[in-house]
Amino acid sequence: MKYYSYFPGCSSSEGTAVAYGLSTQAICGPLEMELVELEDWNCCGTTPYSSTDELASVAVATRNLALAEKTGLDLVTPCSACYTSLNRANSQLRQYPDLRDKVNDCLTSVGLEYKGTVRVRHLFEVIYNDIGLKVIESKVVNPLSELKVAAYYGCQLVRPEPGFDNKYNPQSLDEFIVSLGAESTPFPLKDRCCGSSLVIPEVDIALGLIHKLLESAASGGAKCMVTVCPLCQTNLDAYQAMASRKFGTRYNLPILFFTQLLGLALGVEPKALALDKNIISTERVLARFTSKSAERAPATSKSAIERESSLRTKALLKGRE
Amino acid sequence: MNSVASKTSDVLVMTTEGEEFLEEVCSIPGGESVRWCIQCGMCSASCPNVAQMDNSPRRTIALIHAGRRYDVLKSNTMWVCASCYLCTVRCPKEVKITELMHALERLSTYYGLTTKRTTTATMYRAFIDSIKSNGRVHELGMMMKYYLTTVLTGKTNPFSLVKMLPLALNLMLHRRMTIKPTRIKGAEQIKTIVERAKALGGVK
Numbered sequence: 001m002k003y004y005s006y007f008p009g010c011s012s013s014e015g016t017a018v019a020y021g022l023s024t025q026a027i028c029g030p031l032e033m034e035l036v037e038l039e040d041w042n043c044c045g046t047t048p049y050s051s052t053d054e055l056a057s058v059a060v061a062t063r064n065l066a067l068a069e070k071t072g073l074d075l076v077t078p079c080s081a082c083y084t085s086l087n088r089a090n091s092q093l094r095q096y097p098d099l100r101d102k103v104n105d106c107l108t109s110v111g112l113e114y115k116g117t118v119r120v121r122h123l124f125e126v127i128y129n130d131i132g133l134k135v136i137e138s139k140v141v142n143p144l145s146e147l148k149v150a151a152y153y154g155c156q157l158v159r160p161e162p163g164f165d166n167k168y169n170p171q172s173l174d175e176f177i178v179s180l181g182a183e184s185t186p187f188p189l190k191d192r193c194c195g196s197s198l199v200i201p202e203v204d205i206a207l208g209l210i211h212k213l214l215e216s217a218a219s220g221g222a223k224c225m226v227t228v229c230p231l232c233q234t235n236l237d238a239y240q241a242m243a244s245r246k247f248g249t250r251y252n253l254p255i256l257f258f259t260q261l262l263g264l265a266l267g268v269e270p271k272a273l274a275l276d277k278n279i280i281s282t283e284r285v286l287a288r289f290t291s292k293s294a295e296r297a298p299a300t301s302k303s304a305i306e307r308e309s310s311l312r313t314k315a316l317l318k319g320r321e
Numbered sequence: 322m323n324s325v326a327s328k329t330s331d332v333l334v335m336t337t338e339g340e341e342f343l344e345e346v347c348s349i350p351g352g353e354s355v356r357w358c359i360q361c362g363m364c365s366a367s368c369p370n371v372a373q374m375d376n377s378p379r380r381t382i383a384l385i386h387a388g389r390r391y392d393v394l395k396s397n398t399m400w401v402c403a404s405c406y407l408c409t410v411r412c413p414k415e416v417k418i419t420e421l422m423h424a425l426e427r428l429s430t431y432y433g434l435t436t437k438r439t440t441t442a443t444m445y446r447a448f449i450d451s452i453k454s455n456g457r458v459h460e461l462g463m464m465m466k467y468y469l470t471t472v473l474t475g476k477t478n479p480f481s482l483v484k485m486l487p488l489a490l491n492l493m494l495h496r497r498m499t500i501k502p503t504r505i506k507g508a509e510q511i512k513t514i515v516e517r518a519k520a521l522g523g524v525k
């Protein structure tokens with residue numbers, strides 16, 4: 001069993017991306033990892049705060065780091081924006097001593113202290129690196145064969161913090177899709193911006209970006225798209241109808257959280273993956289797998305089917321090389 | 322400031338007043354990196370929203386070097402930046418352009434120069450108010466506050482909101498909006514932290 005401190009972020013805990021939070025909980029069991037929710041965590045502040053007040057934004061974000069430091073565990077978040085802003089707090093504190101002194105002063109006023117030792121990680125990176133695709137492959141009981149998936153990295157999984165995947169041409173999510181038995185389709189704009197929170201004040205700009213992404217994914221033959229960020233999912237899923245109206249298109253492309261796809265392949269009961277919260281219905285594309293997954297859900301012991309699926313995935317992986 | 326600002330010639334010249342603005346930007350965490358810029362234009366070429374910007378990211382940096390405080394802070398450039406970090410990872414000189422955009426948003430607010438054409442600042446404020454009162458962002462509350470403010474100040478046409486109705490309805494029907502905000506136990510701590518930050522005079 002692997003243990004982590006867990007930072008769900010506002011939208012995955014109960015808001016627009018609640019399906020992300022639910023499906024994350026659902027895959028922990030089969031992956032033998034335990035996410036211990038950080039007690040009384042607060043919003044990371046993200047771009048709106050750091051664009052308004054540098055000191056207050058870093059101090060508010062650091063409250064979470066101070067709470068996490070007491071647990072001694074890595075702090076894991078499924079949200080790319082939280083990942084970036086918590087990492088940003090860490091790196092600003094390291095780089096700017098003046099800022100660090102003031103942030104410490106702010107934290108002292110509420111009886112907290114941060115020494116600077118917490119490692120902030122993205123849930124996808126943890127699954128990719130700590131669990132590993134080989135293990136995932138061996139646990140796949142419901143291979144997503146012939147499912148054509150576009151891997152959407154978005155911005156803040158691979159940028160700006162270096163070290164996890166190639167920041168110009170990331171591959172990890174594509175490999176992940178293949179390990180589930182599915183097929184990752186060509187998607188040239190896979191790391192381009194969805195408009196993020198600009199979708200509220202600058203909806204036209206954001207719709208233009210959303211349209212380009214859908215077009216790029218669909219032209220590669222994708223039947224659905226997989227994301228690692230609550231904001232990306234909401235923009236591409238909830239705003240897809242608006243973008244279609246504006247540009248006269250009809251992609252009807254389901255947008256899944258990577259945890260939903262993973263859960264399906266691991267044989268998690270579809271209900272636990274909150275697929276019913278997706279606005280563009282996933283039924284047409286996933287029906288083949290959800291019925292199988294529901295049948296298989298009670299029995300998750302190692303079986304011949306598992307081994308067979310793993311062999312098939314291996315063959316698929318080889319085929320790609 | 323204004324004598325520098327009113328020059329509209331396209332040749333960007335460094336002046337003593339100009340140096341003041343450059344120094345100011347450089348004193349902000351992340352801002353110091355504008356010194357390293359070689360004006361190659363990679364940032365502008367990478368930016369997904371450059372077409373909607375008054376000044377491209379590269380030109381913004383040139384204007385900072387030329388001391389054109391008003392032109393930089395009055396522009397919409399930083400307000401349509403989506404924080405995608407593509408410019409930042411591609412810059413050959415490691416200029417922290419995204420950080421700079423955030424810093425310019427703060428400076429523009431500080432000098433009261435924020436352009437009336439943007440409502441991004443209003444959204445930011447609604448977002449932060451939500452954090453300050455509950456410790457977390459309550460999306461529905463934040464969005465209602467944003468739309469109410471922009472309609473009342475005449476920045477959003479109330480009729481254009483009709484287009485947003487199906488979206489709001491869909492999010493509700495799929496139970497992706499909570500009606501009641503969640504207040505964390507440490508909400509008071511957040512208030513204290515923010516007040517303390519204010520008392521310390523912040524860092525721009």
Ligand code: SF4
Pocket residue numbers: 357358359360361362363364365378379382411412413414415416418
């Ligand atoms: S990419 Fe970097 S060096 Fe080139 S113009 Fe932009 S900031 Fe300057």
Ligand code: SF4
Pocket residue numbers: 364367368369370371378401402403404405406407408409418419422
């Ligand atoms: S971070 Fe902002 S300025 Fe840089 S490329 Fe993205 S949108 Fe443009």
